[in-house]
Amino acid sequence: MMDRAQNPDRHLTPDEVELFTLGLPARPQSAETHLAACLECRSEVESLQALHRALSSLEHFAPAPAFAERVMARVTLPVPWRARAWTLARERWLPVAAALVAVLGATSLTALWLGNQPELSVGGVLELMSREVREFGLQVVMTAGGLLWNSAIVRSMADGIVNIGLEGAILLLSALSLVTISAAAAMARLVQPTPLRIGHTGQ
């Protein structure tokens, strides 16, 4: 576009009209000179000034009373984990304190008992503990296995596998897995929050 210095008769651009309409500073001198001489541009600026005055006189409408309270009843602000932990500890201080005392007490008593067993070395204690844990674990597995085998469901399932054969059992297992995965996916979609769309609105 040709500069006004080269062509003083060129009319004001929309941006220049805006500057004069809103009475903003930084109005170029050449545009001021043109405006003083050009009836068309002056009339455009005056008309827009009147429109601007009319529009800026419009009132803001008010929502119904207690709008803010209704909004706040639905707002869930994010709480940082430290504040959340502190609130939880403050609100449930009694169970938290009791749990801490119990853990500290048990640890102290064990340490005291170990201190009174001079024949036990650190290695010996660890070996004793691992043996106890192993035996306990084995006992749990054996008991659970026995209970399952004796239950009617497992027996009928075993009978069913015999009836439908190995291929049938694998097919049944696959179908069950598929149903479980689909159910899990559906649940995940249900609990997932609706994403906030702040992007392009597509005009």
Add this chain to the structure above:
Amino acid sequence: MDYKEKTDPELVELCKRGNERAAAELVHRFERPVFSLIYRMVRDRELSEDLAQEAFVRAFNNIGRYDPSYKFSSWLFKVAYNLTIDHLRKKRLDTVSIHGSPTAVTSEMQQATAITPVATGELPDQALEAREIGSEIELAIGELREEYRTAIILRHVDGRAYEEISQIMDVPLGTVKTYIHRARKELQVHLQHLLT
């Protein structure tokens, strides 16, 4: 702590730390401009309340995603604008009337949804004139395309900068200028008798 003294970024920071009083102050600060923008777009008080409420709730529940390099008001208006545009597109409410919601089926409903600008303490004659001029301007705004309407309201009623309007409407700066230029031209035609 006096929340009224705090700036918008300070209040937003407090909101991010879970401070509900800071959020309530922001609601008080922006409830009128947000509600007005939506009301001028949908012309239905009840619906505007619902949309404005939803806009605030979404903005605050997602405050963690707010980018502080933009003004909080731009973010809030953007949420409100998107919700309103989505609603209008769903309901195909292209043109609205100051005389009541297009969905109003009885004269009572029309009266309830009609816009009555509030006079601001002028003398009776001046108040009447202001009311009439207000109505004519509102009517003319209601005749604009929704994009033009939003842009002209944000620019001239709320006094927002072009860059801010561009962020709110998610369109380039040049498009905003075009919207406002065309909206002004249409308004100048509709309101010619008032502006001379």
